[in-house]
Amino acid sequence: MDALNRALDSDIFHSFRRSPAVVVSAIVTVLFFAGAILAPWIAPQNPFDLAQVDLMDASLPPFWLPDGQPHFPLGTDTQGRDVFSTILFGSRISLLVGVLSVAFAMVLGIALGLVAGYAGGAVDAVIMRIADVQLSFPAILIALLIDGVARLVIPRELHHEIAIYVLILAIGFSGWVQYARTVRGSCMVEKGKEYVQAARVIGRHPAAIMLQHVLPNVLGPVLVIATIHLAIAIISEATLSFLGVGVPPTEPSLGTLIRIGNNFLFSGEWWITVFPGAALVVMVLAVNLLGDWLRDALNPKLR
Amino acid sequence: MIAFVIRRLLQAVLVMMAVGFVGFSLFAYVGDPVAIMLGQDFTEESRRQLVHELGLDQPFFVQYVHFLLNAAQGNFGISYRLARPVSELLLERMPATLELSLCAAAIALAVGVPMGVYTGLKRDTWLSRLLLTVSLVGVSLPTFLIGILLILVFSVVLGWLPSFGRGTTVAVGWWTTGFLTESGVRALILPSITLALFQMTLIMRLVRSEMLEVLRTDYIKFARARGLSDRAINFGHALKNTLVPVITITGLQLGGIIAFAIVTETVFQWPGMGFLFIQSVSAADIPVMAAYLVLIAFFFVLINLVVDLLYYAVDPRLRVDRTAAGGHGH
Amino acid sequence: MDANGTKLLEVRNLRVEFPSRRGTLVAVDDVSFDIAPGEVLGVVGESGAGKSMTGAAIIGLLEPPGRIAGGEILLDGQRIDNLPYEKMRRVRGRQIGAIFQDPLTALNPLYTIGRQLVETIVTHLDMGERAARDRAIQLLQDVGIPAAERRIDHYPHQFSGGMRQRVVIALALSANPRLIVADEPTTALDVSIQAQIITLIKRLCREHGTAVMLVTHDMGVIAETADRVAVMYAGRIAEIGPVRDVVRRARHPYTEGLMGSIPKIGETVGRLTQIDGAMPRLDAIPRGCAFNPRCARAFGRCRIDRPDPMDVDGARVACWLYGEGR
Numbered sequence: 001m002d003a004l005n006r007a008l009d010s011d012i013f014h015s016f017r018r019s020p021a022v023v024v025s026a027i028v029t030v031l032f033f034a035g036a037i038l039a040p041w042i043a044p045q046n047p048f049d050l051a052q053v054d055l056m057d058a059s060l061p062p063f064w065l066p067d068g069q070p071h072f073p074l075g076t077d078t079q080g081r082d083v084f085s086t087i088l089f090g091s092r093i094s095l096l097v098g099v100l101s102v103a104f105a106m107v108l109g110i111a112l113g114l115v116a117g118y119a120g121g122a123v124d125a126v127i128m129r130i131a132d133v134q135l136s137f138p139a140i141l142i143a144l145l146i147d148g149v150a151r152l153v154i155p156r157e158l159h160h161e162i163a164i165y166v167l168i169l170a171i172g173f174s175g176w177v178q179y180a181r182t183v184r185g186s187c188m189v190e191k192g193k194e195y196v197q198a199a200r201v202i203g204r205h206p207a208a209i210m211l212q213h214v215l216p217n218v219l220g221p222v223l224v225i226a227t228i229h230l231a232i233a234i235i236s237e238a239t240l241s242f243l244g245v246g247v248p249p250t251e252p253s254l255g256t257l258i259r260i261g262n263n264f265l266f267s268g269e270w271w272i273t274v275f276p277g278a279a280l281v282v283m284v285l286a287v288n289l290l291g292d293w294l295r296d297a298l299n300p301k302l303r
Numbered sequence: 304m305i306a307f308v309i310r311r312l313l314q315a316v317l318v319m320m321a322v323g324f325v326g327f328s329l330f331a332y333v334g335d336p337v338a339i340m341l342g343q344d345f346t347e348e349s350r351r352q353l354v355h356e357l358g359l360d361q362p363f364f365v366q367y368v369h370f371l372l373n374a375a376q377g378n379f380g381i382s383y384r385l386a387r388p389v390s391e392l393l394l395e396r397m398p399a400t401l402e403l404s405l406c407a408a409a410i411a412l413a414v415g416v417p418m419g420v421y422t423g424l425k426r427d428t429w430l431s432r433l434l435l436t437v438s439l440v441g442v443s444l445p446t447f448l449i450g451i452l453l454i455l456v457f458s459v460v461l462g463w464l465p466s467f468g469r470g471t472t473v474a475v476g477w478w479t480t481g482f483l484t485e486s487g488v489r490a491l492i493l494p495s496i497t498l499a500l501f502q503m504t505l506i507m508r509l510v511r512s513e514m515l516e517v518l519r520t521d522y523i524k525f526a527r528a529r530g531l532s533d534r535a536i537n538f539g540h541a542l543k544n545t546l547v548p549v550i551t552i553t554g555l556q557l558g559g560i561i562a563f564a565i566v567t568e569t570v571f572q573w574p575g576m577g578f579l580f581i582q583s584v585s586a587a588d589i590p591v592m593a594a595y596l597v598l599i600a601f602f603f604v605l606i607n608l609v610v611d612l613l614y615y616a617v618d619p620r621l622r623v624d625r626t627a628a629g630g631h632g633h
Numbered sequence: 634m635d636a637n638g639t640k641l642l643e644v645r646n647l648r649v650e651f652p653s654r655r656g657t658l659v660a661v662d663d664v665s666f667d668i669a670p671g672e673v674l675g676v677v678g679e680s681g682a683g684k685s686m687t688g689a690a691i692i693g694l695l696e697p698p699g700r701i702a703g704g705e706i707l708l709d710g711q712r713i714d715n716l717p718y719e720k721m722r723r724v725r726g727r728q729i730g731a732i733f734q735d736p737l738t739a740l741n742p743l744y745t746i747g748r749q750l751v752e753t754i755v756t757h758l759d760m761g762e763r764a765a766r767d768r769a770i771q772l773l774q775d776v777g778i779p780a781a782e783r784r785i786d787h788y789p790h791q792f793s794g795g796m797r798q799r800v801v802i803a804l805a806l807s808a809n810p811r812l813i814v815a816d817e818p819t820t821a822l823d824v825s826i827q828a829q830i831i832t833l834i835k836r837l838c839r840e841h842g843t844a845v846m847l848v849t850h851d852m853g854v855i856a857e858t859a860d861r862v863a864v865m866y867a868g869r870i871a872e873i874g875p876v877r878d879v880v881r882r883a884r885h886p887y888t889e890g891l892m893g894s895i896p897k898i899g900e901t902v903g904r905l906t907q908i909d910g911a912m913p914r915l916d917a918i919p920r921g922c923a924f925n926p927r928c929a930r931a932f933g934r935c936r937i938d939r940p941d942p943m944d945v946d947g948a949r950v951a952c953w954l955y956g957e958g959r
Contacts, residue, residue: 133318135555137603138562148584148592149329235445242447243569243581255445262451262570265459266466274455277448285443292439521738528692528733529753529804530726539752543743619788620742 025289032283036092043088044071047081048250062271075271078264083271086257087279093253094280097168098234102226104172105233109179110222114214116180117187118207128184131177139174140236146170147245160248167246171236178225186218220298227291231284238280254280311611315604320371322600326593327370379594384586389594393576398478399469400575403567404560406491407498411560412553415503419510420545424537426515434507441504446563450497450570457493465490467572498567502556509552513545520544546617554610558603641709641844642668642691642812648703649686649695651915658915660686660699662868663941668812673838673845675859675876677852677891679912683868684848688814690714691846692731693721708812727757730805730843732815732834736797736822740789746773746800747785750807757808772803776833795826799833806837812844819854831858852891856880864888867912867923874948884950886928922953930954 040046062075062083074083116127134142150166190196190213199209238255240246242262247253252260254276261273354360361369373379379389418438422431458466470486472479481487517523518541526536565577572578576595583591649661661683668674676684689695691706693713706714713724725731733739741749750769754760760768766785773781776799789797798818805813815834819827835858838845847859855862856876863873864885872885883889890908910927913919919926925935934953942949943956 133321137600138559141562141565141599144565144584145325145596151584151587231443235443238445239447239566242445243566245581245584255447258448258451265451265455270455270459273451277451280445281440281443281448284445285440288439288443521733521735522741524694525731525733525739525801525804526741527694528725528731529756529807530722530724531752531756532722535752535756540741540744544741618743619745620790 019293021289022293025286025293028282028286029290032091032286033095035088036095039085039088039092043082043085045082045085047086047089062275074275075269077261077272078269083275086252087254087276090252090254090257090276091279091283093164093247093251094234094237094255094283097164097171097237097247097253098230101168101171101175101233101237102230104168105175105229106179106222106226108172109176110183110215110218112176113180113183114187114207114211117184117191117214118210120191124184127180131180134174135177139171139232140239142174143167143170143236143240144243144245146173147240151245160250163246163248164251167237167240171233171240174236175229175233178229179222182221182225183214183218187214190214190217224291224295224298227287227294231287231291234280234284234287254283307615308612311608315608318604319597319600323371323374323597324367326374326597327367329589329593329596374594374597379597380590382583382588382591384583384588384591389590392579392591393594393598394477396574396576396579398480399573400561400564400568400577402481403491403494403498403573403575404557404564406495407502407560407564407567408557410495410499411502411506411556414499415506416510416549418503419507420514420542422507423511423514423518423545424541426511435511438504438507441500442508444501446497446501446566447570449500450493450567453493453497454570464493466493469574494567494571494573497570498560498563501563502560505559506552506556510545510549513548513552514541517541517544543617547614550610550613550617554606557606561599561602639670640667640707641670641672642846643707643710644687644691644704645707646704647687647690647701647706649683649690649699650702651699653698655916659702659918660868660915661690663704664865664868664870665704665942666863666870666873668844668846670811671838671842671844672861673835673847673859675855675862676846676848676865677850677855677862678865679850681867681912681915682865684865685816687865688731688816688846688848692725692729692814694725694731723757726753726810727808728810728812730808730810730813732798732801732805732813732818734817734821736794736801739801740797742789745786745788746792750785750800750804753804753807769803769807772807773800775806775837776800776803778803794822795830798822798826798830802830802834802837806841806843809841810843812846813838814846814848816848817850818847819851820849827854834858852880864891867918868915869923870942870949870951871924872948872950872952873942874950878946878948884945884948884955885924885952886930886954887924890927922951 035042071082074087076082077086112127112131116124147166147170150170154162154166187210190210195213196206196210199206237246237253238258241253241255242259244259246255249256249260257276258273258280261269261276264272377390379393381387382389382392385392418434422434425431454466457464465486468490469481470488470490471484472481472487473483474480481491523536523541526540531540564575565580567573568575568578569581576598579591580595582588583595644664644666647661647664648659651658651660664683664687666674676687678684686695686699689699690701693716695701701714704714705712708724708728713721716724740746747766747769750772751762751765754765754768755762758765758768770781770785773785778784778796778799784792789800792800802818805815813834818834819830822830831854834845834847837843847855849855859876861874862876862879864871864879864887866887872879872883872888879888880892883892887908893908908927913923913926919936921934921936921938922928922931922940925931928935932953934956938953940951940953940956942951945955
């Protein structure tokens with residue numbers, strides 16, 4: 001088993017090194033995470049600290065254009081905020097929402113998948129029917145609905161503070177189905193095996209021993225789903241924020257930045273929209289490339 | 304056949320009732336419709352009268368049945384925001400959304416399926432690799448960003464195409480169409496491309512992987528071993544077997560198109576139902592939200608039903624009497 | 634048998650390689666044999682011995698990245714291993730038919746068996762749809778499908794596993810090929826049906842004068858069906874000869890081991906023997922004879938030189954026990 005694992009590892013490592021696009025994606029992803037985590041320390045400006053923002057610097061173009069200034073490399077928005085800094089802070093929110101909603105979906109999906117696969121019968125039928133129905137509705141619509149309802153239920157003052165958590169739950173809840181299906185499938189396979197019967201005889205709770213065996217089996221597929229889901233979650237967050245029902249403008253994510261910038265598209269200040277947009281696309285593309293590669297690497301028959 | 308359809312219809316009704324329940328809960332428990340409808344000045348008497356008129360003094364179950372009955376007749380109450388019947392508002396905007404979705408679906412399918420088949424069959428040509436790489440960029444581009452970029456290039460910089468609205472429309476009965484005027488067609492171009500692009504790349508990638516999956520099967524290998532021509536194998540045997548999953552995917556993507564029409568309509572200020580929905584979410588206009596939800600669910604259920612029936616037409620395994628269905632693996 | 638010296642198929646020094654990142658794996662190494670018209674050659678060995686790979690190389694359908702890296706394959710004296718794809722396609726089905734292992738997956742589920750038969754017949758024979766359909770019904774009757782006129786319009790899922798394998802055989806025979814490569818044709822079937830299918834293949838091929846390369850790991854099937862048998866081990870032929878000789882007087886220690894693992898009726902030997910160890914992986918074939926680590930009779934030379942098949946009373950055996958200087 002150990003030897004097998006090592007061989008697998010080295011295969012994956014090899015296919016990783018063989019593809020320059022994947023290496024670049026990994027580096028880009030790491031850079032985005034680093035930039036997002038370290039934003040308060042490395043950003044040239046805290047764009048949300050009014051003391052640091054000067055309206056006199058408003059609407060400056062990127063540094064290579066006439067009127068551009070070197071300490072605002074990607075220009076400034078109409079409030080005089082440094083676009084580069086807002087991107088760093090925006091990525092922070094985008095990644096935070098993305099990672100946490102994926103984590104939520106993963107925990108929920110794995111738990112429901114285990115329950116469905118282990119319990120079988122009516123419990124399984126109910127959970128999987130819900131999954132089927134939910135899957136026939138686009139995730140973004142479900143997230144939009146949950147988010148929309150939450151906005152109505154929660155008082156306005158409170159809403160700004162917890163909007164981001166609502167968003168995480170909404171996006172997470174819209175994505176649990178795939179995890180559940182994978183885990184349930186593996187669970188059904190394991191359930192028929194003799195060691196589960198044996199465990200019952202010994203008196204150990206079969207659920208406990210199954211957990212030990214099912215989880216390692218689904219680790220690969222779950223990792224692949226999670227990576228691709230991260231890209232989808234980031235896009236969902238950006239879309240909801242763009243629609244104005246995501247994170248509040250006081251803590252803008254990349255989607256919010258794009259929405260704000262979109263208003264100035266016609267007055268020629270394209271950089272306020274285009275750079276956050278480019279950052280979003282590069283981030284999602286890098287994660288997607290990683291997910292794509294991971295799926296192929298863990299699934300050798302596809303090559 | 305009839306049993307199959309009836310079972311599907313029953314499932315559809317169940318889903319609709321569940322969605323209706325969500326819509327009703329929204330309606331009944333979120334916010335206080337009475338307070339919103341009465342405004343500032345009201346007497347206790349007028350309040351009680353309104354509560355009675357709205358049926359809010361009835362038991363929960365009675366209210367729910369009322370809601371369902373009304374919804375089935377297309378009666379969803381009055382919009383808080385616009386003070387007009389919700390059904391009227393939705394009906395007015397439905398042609399815009401449906402025309403946009405139809406165009407987008409046509410583009411996504413007409414381009415996505417052939418590209419998927421091609422990249423599946425000729426997986427090692429440079430064109431396939433290029434399409435695959437481009438498609439990955441495609442699935443990484445959020446719909447709203449595609450819209451913004453298209454507006455930036457074709458409206459702001461080049462000035463070729465309009466960036467918002469439907470242009471001039473022509474009324475055909477209660478339906479308003481943009482297909483019949485030049486400005487209507489021009490206005491349709493950017494939004495439908497925006498809406499189609501993401502779905503198109505997704506369809507292409509899914510068709511490709513289904514094609515690869517089928518090409519690995521034993522019956523394709525056996526067909527090769529019998530010396531059938533490549534044409535017969537690829538387009539006769541392989542393509543027909545990819546049809547079943549492709550129909551599923553297409554059904555799901557049509558649903559996706561209707562959902563993402565919300566985003567596209569917002570970007571292009573397209574006067575459709577999605578734009579109305581977003582405005583209603585911002586304004587807490589619950590009757591419109593509930594009605595939109597039920598209507599969308601209805602579309603989805605309809606699409607799923609059509610998908611199921613298409614399966615039935617394509618796959619003979621579903622057509623026979625399945626007395627021993629349990630032992631049947633695919 | 635090779636009595637009058639005509640050969641339908643000749644395989645000469647065939648070598649099949651799989652390039653991989655860790656070096657090239659040799660799946661079939663220096664394999665030579667002939668099949669005479671109408672002859673049944675059994676090819677037996679453990680999984681991974683290279684027997685299926687040899688079959689796939691003959692019908693020209695090795696799965697990439699596998700490729701023929703050396704040797705030649707001749708059909709009627711004409712090389713077929715280097716034919717362009719389109720020409721080889723016309724050989725497949727017309728000259729060389731194939732029977733697959735799993736009848737449940739070998740038929741396209743979305744077409745009637747009639748359509749699949751007619752399509753194959755029309756591809757290779759100069760026949761119209763109607764004549765092809767008549768021929769298809771005839772074929773189905775030949776392979777023992779009752780009510781063939783009605784069943785021809787049924788879909789594969791409406792047949793049982795054994796019946797489906799009969800359909801597969803009808804498909805393989807549809808253009809009357811001269812050789813059939815049958816890769817484990819009974820492995821996926823119920824034991825009760827296996828014998829029927831083997832008998833059917835044997836009868837049909839005798840009637841049509843079709844030669845068969847019967848690939849299997851089941852020595853019992855070979856003993857019943859084949860005229861000659863080739864025993865493969867780790868990509869090479871260990872022993873090839875008339876089936877009676879090989880079964881009764883196995884010469885290669887590996888064949889002896891294989892025979893020792895079959896229970897025989899009427900013999901009082903108390904125990905079945907078993908070969909210790911396992912066949913080496915393709916990337917770890919030992920030096921010398923590939924079988925030497927498991928061979929009870931191995932001696933010095935076996936660990937150094939690789940034996941080539943040599944003539945031993947009518948059979949060919951790759952074993953130093955029969956080499957010179959022993």
